[in-house]
Amino acid sequence: MPLPRFEKLDEARKHSILDAAAQEIAEHGFDGASYNRVIERAGISKGAMYYYFADKDDLFQTVVEGCLAQWLGEIGFPFEADDAKAFWAACHTMYERSLRFMLRDPRNAALTFDIARATGPSAKHPIVQAHHDRLRAFVDALAEQGRGVEAVRTDLPRDLLVETLLSLLETGDRWLADRWDDAMDDEDVTATATLIVGLLKRVAAPDGESSR
Amino acid sequence: MPLPRFEKLDEARKHSILDAAAQEIAEHGFDGASYNRVIERAGISKGAMYYYFADKDDLFQTVVEGCLAQWLGEIGFPFEADDAKAFWAACHTMYERSLRFMLRDPRNAALTFDIARATGPSAKHPIVQAHHDRLRAFVDALAEQGRGVEAVRTDLPRDLLVETLLSLLETGDRWLADRWDDAMDDEDVTATATLIVGLLKRVAAPDGESSR
DNA sequence: CTGGGTTCGACCGGGTGGTCTAAGAATAGG
DNA sequence: CCTATTCTTAGACCACCCGGTCGAACCCAG
Structure with a gap:
């Protein structure tokens, strides 16, 4: 987390720094993101940056966690669902919210997934690992709830289903x-959500219930 | 492609160089792979390396294309299939071959997919793009054949199906x-292939034919 | 002994994350 | 109002790594 001083900054300044970092990661990937470039983008000096963040990882962790928290806050989980139909309807709603968030703030939303699916070296990075774990835990909880109302099949290895x-x-x-x-x-958003949730349903619904 | 001199090298030497490169990419990702480390790994001098390959991209392109070509050669495509059942059976066989190849030569097989799914900066790299295009063309051709025998649905945007x-x-x-x-x-290989091809079928088969 | 194919590694410019000193801005106390 | 102390900013500098160049040395055939 940032040094305490960072919290005392006015919102505009804080946001401009975090935004510069998010933009950098979005453009160059987590691995390729350069601290020097973030500093340049934010228009502050190196000394100032190191005055507010301990190091590169400190800044990036703050950004990544912020994005994920915002996304999770947007989509509206957990929800109530008494049967399979309600469950999938809720999933549809959640996906719509996610889409709208993505259209509204493409950078943040994209970051959340880009980092989650990182391969290669960055996959081993603690920040990426933590992010991946949190996102996977979310999907896992979702699937578990679906199983409770027989909306999600139980004949597949749990982790394979989650990854899929x-x-x-x-x-x-x-x-x-x-x-x-x-x-x-x-209309487009709804149609797209129907398309994608339809795919999720095909994969995750129990046998014989994949049709709509 | 490598400079002509490279072809004159004895097989062992050639292989050891390409293998060092493949290992490096597998460990650090396409972006993170270091030419210097490849040189070190291969146990030759910088001068020698630049004597055989024009530059970093030249070497890596050779490696990546080699992996993809080998993978495509292994799995046995195209194949004949007169109806949907035969089509999916053939897919199963192909996937089994792919698995066996992967077990036999994990590095090469993993590379093929790791590079295909690259995000961020590397996704824009010409070598990665070319790889991605070739792999996508393969899946596209596969899906097209499936559509011909009504094994694959036609109600989904083509590119979405391919990406999925x-x-x-x-x-x-x-x-x-x-x-x-x-x-x-x-037995494990067959079981796994059944599992994964089952998922593919759920996604790709026309309505009402996803059950087995 | 010569000459060309081959190998070697020092060297180059540039970029990286990170440190540090010194000057500037702000705030306190008299 | 002036000074003294603390908070904040600036950017030169460091060691390290990157991909790439190049001239010298090596080896072996003619």
């Missing part, structure tokens, strides 16, 4: 990010 | 790589 769902979510996001024309209306 | 299948394949591979105890017998 995560990768599906991420693929949907990325597919969307690649071809949205930033003029998506409510 | 790719990410599913990759997730399966990674899931497997994480927890295999390198003492997998034929």
Whole structure:
């Protein structure tokens, strides 16, 4: 976490620093992100940056955790669902909220998934690991709730299901990010959510209940 | 491609260089891979390396293309399939071959997918792009063949289906790589293939035909 | 002995994360 | 109002690593 001094800064300044970092990570990936470039972007001096953050990891951890927390706050989990139908409807709503968040704040939303699916060297980085664990725990809890109302199959290794769902979510996001024309209306969002949640359902629903 | 001199080297030497490079990429990712470390690993001098390869990209492109070519050669595509059942059976066989290749030569097989799913900066790299395009073309051709025998749905945007299948394949591979105890017998391979191809089927098969 | 294919490693410019000193800004006390 | 002390900023500097260059040395055939 940042040194206590950082909290005393005015909001605008804090935000501009964290935003510069988020932008850097979004552009160059977690591994490729350069502390020097963040400093340049934020328009402050090296001395100042090290006055507020202990080191590179300190800053990046703050950014990554902030993004994830915001995303989790946006989508509205946990929710109540008494049967399978209600469960999947709630999933649909959650995915819509996630999409809207992504359209509103592409950088933050994309970061959440980009970091989660990191491979190679960055995958071993503690910050990335922690992020991955938290996101996986969320999907796991979601699947568990689904199992409770027989909306989610139980015949698949639990971790395989979780990994699959995560990768599906991420693929949907990325597919969307690649071809949205930033003029998506409510109808488009709903349609896309139906598409992606439909895929999730096919994978996760018990046998014979995959059709809609 | 390597300078012509490289081809004149004895097989052992060639292999040891390419292998050192593959190992480096596998360990540090495409972006994180260091030419200097490859040189060190291969146990030759910098001068020698630059005598055989024009530059870093030249070497890495050679390695990546080699891996993909080997993988495509292993799995046995294209194949013949007159109906949906035969199509999915063939997919199962292909996936089994892919698994066996992966168990036999984990580095090469993993590379193929690791590079394909690269995000961030490396995703823009021409070598990675070319790799991604080739792999996507393969999945696309596969899906097209499936559509021809009504084994694959047509109600999904084509590119979304391709991306989804790719990410599913990759997730399966990674899931497997994480927890295999390198003492997998034929039975395990078949069971795993059934599991993963089952997921592919759920996603890709037309409505009402996802059950087995 | 010569000459060309091959190998070696010192060296280059540039970028990295991180340190540190010294000057500037602000705040306190008299 | 002036000074003394603390908080904050600035950027030169460090060691290290990167990919790439290059001239000298080596080896072996002619």
